[in-house]
Amino acid sequence: METDWLLLFEVSLAGLGTGGLYALTALAFVVIYKATRVVNLAIGEILMLGAYAFFGLAAGWALPWWAAALGALAVAGLFGAVVERTVIRPMLGESPISVFMVTVGLGSVLIGIVEIVWTADPHRLPEFMPNAPVFIGEAFLAPKIAYSFLVAAVVIAVFVLLFRFWRGGVALRATANDQAAAYSMGINVPGVFSLAWVVACMVAAGAGILVGAIGGISSTMGVFGLSVLVVVIVGGLDSVPGALVGGLLIGLVEALAGIYLGGEYKLLATFTLLIAVLMVRPYGLFGTHEIERL
Amino acid sequence: MAAEPILEVNNVEVIYKKTIQVLRGLSLAVPRGEIVALLGSNGAGKSTTLKAISNLLALENGAVSAGHIRFAGTETAAKRPHELVRAGLFHVMEGRRIFDELTVEENLTAATYARDGKSGSAAARFELVYEYFPNLHTRRGVRAGYLSGGEQQMLAIGRALVAEPQLILLDEPSLGLSPKLVEEIFAIIARINAEQRVSMLLVEQNAAVAFAVASYGYIMETGRIVIDGPVERLTRDQDVREFYLGLGGHEGGAKSYRDIKHYKRRKRWLS
Numbered sequence: 175m176e177t178d179w180l181l182l183f184e185v186s187l188a189g190l191g192t193g194g195l196y197a198l199t200a201l202a203f204v205v206i207y208k209a210t211r212v213v214n215l216a217i218g219e220i221l222m223l224g225a226y227a228f229f230g231l232a233a234g235w236a237l238p239w240w241a242a243a244l245g246a247l248a249v250a251g252l253f254g255a256v257v258e259r260t261v262i263r264p265m266l267g268e269s270p271i272s273v274f275m276v277t278v279g280l281g282s283v284l285i286g287i288v289e290i291v292w293t294a295d296p297h298r299l300p301e302f303m304p305n306a307p308v309f310i311g312e313a314f315l316a317p318k319i320a321y322s323f324l325v326a327a328v329v330i331a332v333f334v335l336l337f338r339f340w341r342g343g344v345a346l347r348a349t350a351n352d353q354a355a356a357y358s359m360g361i362n363v364p365g366v367f368s369l370a371w372v373v374a375c376m377v378a379a380g381a382g383i384l385v386g387a388i389g390g391i392s393s394t395m396g397v398f399g400l401s402v403l404v405v406v407i408v409g410g411l412d413s414v415p416g417a418l419v420g421g422l423l424i425g426l427v428e429a430l431a432g433i434y435l436g437g438e439y440k441l442l443a444t445f446t447l448l449i450a451v452l453m454v455r456p457y458g459l460f461g462t463h464e465i466e467r468l
Numbered sequence: 469m470a471a472e473p474i475l476e477v478n479n480v481e482v483i484y485k486k487t488i489q490v491l492r493g494l495s496l497a498v499p500r501g502e503i504v505a506l507l508g509s510n511g512a513g514k515s516t517t518l519k520a521i522s523n524l525l526a527l528e529n530g531a532v533s534a535g536h537i538r539f540a541g542t543e544t545a546a547k548r549p550h551e552l553v554r555a556g557l558f559h560v561m562e563g564r565r566i567f568d569e570l571t572v573e574e575n576l577t578a579a580t581y582a583r584d585g586k587s588g589s590a591a592a593r594f595e596l597v598y599e600y601f602p603n604l605h606t607r608r609g610v611r612a613g614y615l616s617g618g619e620q621q622m623l624a625i626g627r628a629l630v631a632e633p634q635l636i637l638l639d640e641p642s643l644g645l646s647p648k649l650v651e652e653i654f655a656i657i658a659r660i661n662a663e664q665r666v667s668m669l670l671v672e673q674n675a676a677v678a679f680a681v682a683s684y685g686y687i688m689e690t691g692r693i694v695i696d697g698p699v700e701r702l703t704r705d706q707d708v709r710e711f712y713l714g715l716g717g718h719e720g721g722a723k724s725y726r727d728i729k730h731y732k733r734r735k736r737w738l739s
């Protein structure tokens with residue numbers, strides 16, 4: 175059988191494109207996990223919240239797309255602040271499993287709210303990206319995927335730089351490394367928790383707008399979070415590089431499995447990869463901490 | 469010593485997990501500008517005392533159930549840990565607790581949060597740290613987890629220097645270090661106290677080195693102070709010499725003040 179190199183290349187590009195969005199959302203997950211040790215299973219629904227907030231502002235209120243995007247990020251940030259302060263922080267010191275269950279509940283609440291306000295029907299987001307086809311060499315790449323990947327890459331780059339060089343990034347990593355010691359440095363640890371939730375929810379919402387722009391929105395789009403969960407387990411719950419490499423890897427594997435094995439094998443392929451990684455590296459590719467027994 | 473002490477601990481009781489009482493009416497004071505030693509064997513409650521002062525107890529399910537702690541004239545109970553740090557009370561925790569995943573310089577950067585609300589540049593304080601500890605300068609880009617034990621202790625003290633506090637709580641700086649390194653670190657502790665005019669409450673199991681730098685000493689057993697006094701007097705005290713400084717004959721054996729009393733009782737019996 176002749177290998178169709180162009181097809182392989184195009185599929186890989188599309189996979190990496192989706193992988194960029196996985197990486198972005200995984201970054202949001204990792205920021206919360208690092209700072210607060212909370213396994214946030216609502217990350218997919220927070221992503222959905224961002225997409226719907228954008229939809230509401232752009233289609234409902236007819237705001238220009240950039241204003242709607244800023245508004246959606248603000249809504250998500252506020253949501254993160256309120257949830258952290260009223261739901262998560264009072265649970266500090268509770269068993270990880272209870273906190274984890276609370277985030278599951280949080281996800282259901284978000285789905286409920288979305289279905290009440292916008293019904294369960296799928297919607298399309300207003301177009302806001304250029305739609306001229308994008309070619310890399312001879313390979314065609316869907317423009318929305320290409321631009322989403324670019325946006326994700328830029329946001330991730332900014333993040334990584336802030337993480338490394340901004341004093342707040344140092345505070346976050348210090349808190350992740352040793353909470354009591356961070357307190358003893360004068361770091362406002364609860365403030366760091368709050369910041370982590372706000373920023374992570376904004377990042378997830380941003381990813382939601384991009385995901386929604388590509389595939390439309392519906393009250394089930396939170397399942398995107400399932401792939402993200404696979405990504406962070408593969409990459410390591412507490413690892414930023416893990417989120418990035420894991421995101422691209424899972425995106426790629428899903429795309430290749432979808433084309434060469436058939437759509438129904440996507441999940442099988444990613445879970446096989448997941449198990450293979452965990453057998454070799456129980457903390458994920460780049461993780462350092464034991465993954466809590468869930 | 470007429471001036472008000474920088475730190476006053478009065479009749480403090482501490483309970484962990486609402487059931488385990490560890491401090492039982494502990495009182496002590498640190499005069500401004502001085503080094504006060506708090507000695508005692510393992511498990512006596514020294515670290516608990518420091519955590520009660522810096523308000524870090526809550527993180528371990530502990531609480532001050534009675535008594536008062538005043539730092540620079542105000543009650544500490546109402547302040548959150550990071551607020552106390554910013555007010556000038558810096559706790560160098562037992563085991564150094566450096567951020568091992570951060571570089572040496574990032575560890576110092578983390579400590580700049582203690583300076584929030586202070587004037588003066590943090591960069592100058594970094595310079596000062598590197599003056600006291602030139603080693604840290606050469607290794608400033610290295611992950612702190614790769615430092616030797618001695619360097620990690622230097623970094624832990626360096627972070628306190630960045631904070632520019634009024635009072636440093638130092639928990640067992642000699643822990644796990646070679647005698648030569650202990651001597652070096654304690655020389656610097658004495659210098660920092662003299663040159664930066666920062667008060668210190670120094671917790672140690674190694675009484676000899678602690679007495680070399682401190683002006684006043686407290687010795688605690690099972691949650692309370694059993695002996696205290698100026699260091700010159702403590703070093704002349706026969707019991708202290710025997711059981712804490714390992715001087716004055718009597719091989720090994722008894723290690724705690726309770727054992728001393730026990731031993732005295734036995735001696736009385738025998739004679």
Ligand SMILES: Nc1ncnc2c1ncn2[C@@H]1O[C@H](COP(=O)(O)OP(=O)(O)O)[C@@H](O)[C@H]1O
Nearest residue numbers: 484488490509510511512513514515516517528
């Ligand atoms: N988090 C905790 N929970 C329960 N008991 C504790 C805790 N921390 C310390 N203790 C107990 O309190 C006592 C004093 O401990 P600590 O203050 O660490 O002593 P020291 O520093 O003098 O060695 C010990 O008996 C110890 O077991």
Ligand SMILES: [Mg+2]
Nearest residue numbers: 514515516562
């Ligand atoms: Mg101790």
